[in-house]
């Protein structure tokens with residue numbers, strides 16, 4: 001046995017020939033050191049198919065598929081137990097071609113790969129009809145859990161501050177990740193951040209493979225996983241594009257240890273990218289929905305008073321008229337106008353006038369039912385759309401609004417009064433016609449001396 005302290009020294013020794021088995025220990029390597037990885041790839045390439053055994057710390061698993069791209073290799077996740085190492089070395093020295101196991105095992109691998117491709121397709125299908133992220137997470141977890149040997153799957157989404165939210169999990173072994181990791185407000189705030197594969201996958205931004213729970217170095221975690229028949233955990237960070245931001249992680253817990261081939265690693269990576277894309281899309285959709293909601297609010301709200309604006313008021317009146325007609329329900333409108341408002345502006349200035357307008361609007365809105373709506377139609381004129389309301393009830397409501405406004409103290413100026421016109425929408429009457437009538441009633445109230453209510457003809 002010959003030891004080489006660096007990849008360069010190993011290359012020199014290999015050049016001398018006569019090496020039956022090359023064992024590469026990645027323990028001293030630094031994740032993210034691409035120069036180091038490149039030299040190691042060269043080492044694997046120079047073997048030309050001759051046996052290579054890579055001992056890989058579980059946090060460095062992402063290097064395995066990279067190295068596999070340069071020649072066949074076998075791996076064990078380190079820290080490797082002595083017996084495990086002896087077995088692997090003996091097997092590779094005796095029958096390198098059989099080190100993956102007898103023909104039956106190779107057939108199993110082929111079947112697993114086919115199943116993995118089927119799994120990839122079902123994940124793609126779920127992602128293709130993405131509507132609701134919770135539904136998607138459930139479908140993905142179920143699909144992943146159908147892979148042979150998988151006992152538990154979970155989908156975690158990245159939230160603000162690098163926190164993870166458990167979107168869904170599927171367990172065939174009774175394991176509850178929420179309980180294992182401790183969830184606060186649906187977020188994982190786990191002390192296992194440095195040892196538990198899905199959390200590690202997100203913080204390291206790399207694939208993590210733990211082929212024996214005890215190798216993570218947390219005896220309590222290992223005991224819990226063993227108690228739930230977990231022998232191996234694979235976790236992948238979710239990105240929608242290589243080197244893009246991480247949107248979350250998937251975790252797969254297996255009931256038995258096995259070695260993945262380069263193709264299997266590639267399949268898992270493709271599945272992760274597909275899910276990452278779906279999460280990115282769902283985040284975009286949420287942002288778009290929030291923006292659309294805000295835009296709709298801006299387009300329909302009067303910024304000074306918070307009441308709906310004229311356009312939204314007219315639309316709402318149209319809708320309510322159709323609804324009332326369809327269900328044979330009464331509908332009333334009340335037009336309110338502040339009396340002599342010009343004198344408030346003239347005496348106190350527009351800023352105080354604005355405050356008075358806001359206060360009157362809030363006073364009126366505060367006296368309405370939740371089913372009624374207040375619209376600011378122009379300047380100091382408002383419209384109340386009162387559903388399920390007859391002319392009689394609307395008159396009563398209008399009188400209440402008049403009295404309340406007249407008794408409301410305003411900030412910075414004297415109390416104001418309002419004049420009101422009331423109309424019940426007649427059968428077959430449209431919005432324009434009823435607005436015409438209620439405006440006529442309001443004008444009549446002004447003519448009668450203001451601070452009063454007038455019923456439309």
Ligand SMILES: Nc1nc2c(ncn2[C@@H]2O[C@H](COP(=O)(O)OP(=O)(O)OP(=O)(O)O)[C@@H](O)[C@H]2O)c(=O)[nH]1
Nearest residue numbers: 337338339340341342343345350353354357379380
């Ligand atoms: N401060 C403020 N004033 C407004 C706003 N919109 C309209 N006005 C004012 O409201 C006043 C309306 O005046 P007029 O139409 O003569 O009505 P009025 O003085 O209330 O008299 P009557 O309605 O006949 O009782 C004008 O001075 C407008 O400038 C606003 O958003 N803020």
